[in-house]
Amino acid sequence: DAKEKGENQVGFFRKELEIEVTKALMLKSDLELAIANKKFVAFYQPYVDKDRKIVGAEALMRWVKNGKIILPMDFIEHLEKTSYIIDAENQLIENVLDDLQSFKRTIPVSINLSSQSLMQRNLRDDLISKLEFHHLPMDLLKIEIVERTFINNFEHISDLIRELKKYGIYFSLDDFGTGFSSLYYLSMLDIETLKIDISFIRGIENSKTRNIINSIIFLAHSLNIKTIAEGVETIEQFEILKSMNCDYFQGYFFHRPMPRDDFGKILGNI
Ligand code: C2E
């Protein structure tokens, strides 16, 4: 009967919940181990200018798990729920700085920082001393942030951006156009670049979307901000974006994210 059926359903959902909880616990202990064993590394995706010359790169976090490479979509959310994200991002920064120090030639590399890392009291001094320790110029490191990382800590983050800029460490606004009040932030944050979200590039065939991209680029330039188009996958997208005067281009059409050794080789050949 109905009551019995209801109870069965409750039993079913409880079972489902148990499975979910077990999975989450397994992942948590996996992540703990990964932190302890320094399993978070950087893959590098170069970005280019209008002549397709490489001018910088983004360091994207990868989890090396039993020799396999795990992408952020499978773990970053879980890390960000805990303070482990701070440790993981610290490992990534150490990796990036070691790599940059070891390459014969270097270009600026940007890292993506979570709100936890951005809210650390000693972040500014920590970054500066890390760069000094590696004998690297400050402007080799850039920081990418997304709206959700500063929405609740606006004052703190805008001060941090201003402070770090004095030292030559510049910020980018990532995934631009997907948030709620991006225009307000644009007027208030002292950022160097704005990354036009991949969703606009994907829709570039559409004339309305093209108009939006055009306006974003015009707006950015009028505020002295450079633009990077994210997720450029075809020559057509590249050509349209160039005609719109976009400054830089990132995407599979040019380079995919790659391990440090491959990136080092590319740098050696620039
Ligand atoms: P994001 O910062 O917007 O990085 C761009 C993402 O787009 C990367 O995915 C990159 O591999 C991908 N991508 C680049 N070109 C193309 C393209 O032409 N087509 C398509 N479809 N995708 C492209 P990835 O590496 O999987 O990273 C996903 C997100 O994970 C990042 O988005 C960023 O939000 C987050 N993430 C990565 N590393 C870190 C980190 O160290 N800390 C934090 N907090 N988040 C990170």
Ligand code: MG
């Ligand atoms: Mg990014």
Ligand code: MG
């Ligand atoms: Mg992005």
Ligand code: MG
């Ligand atoms: Mg993104």
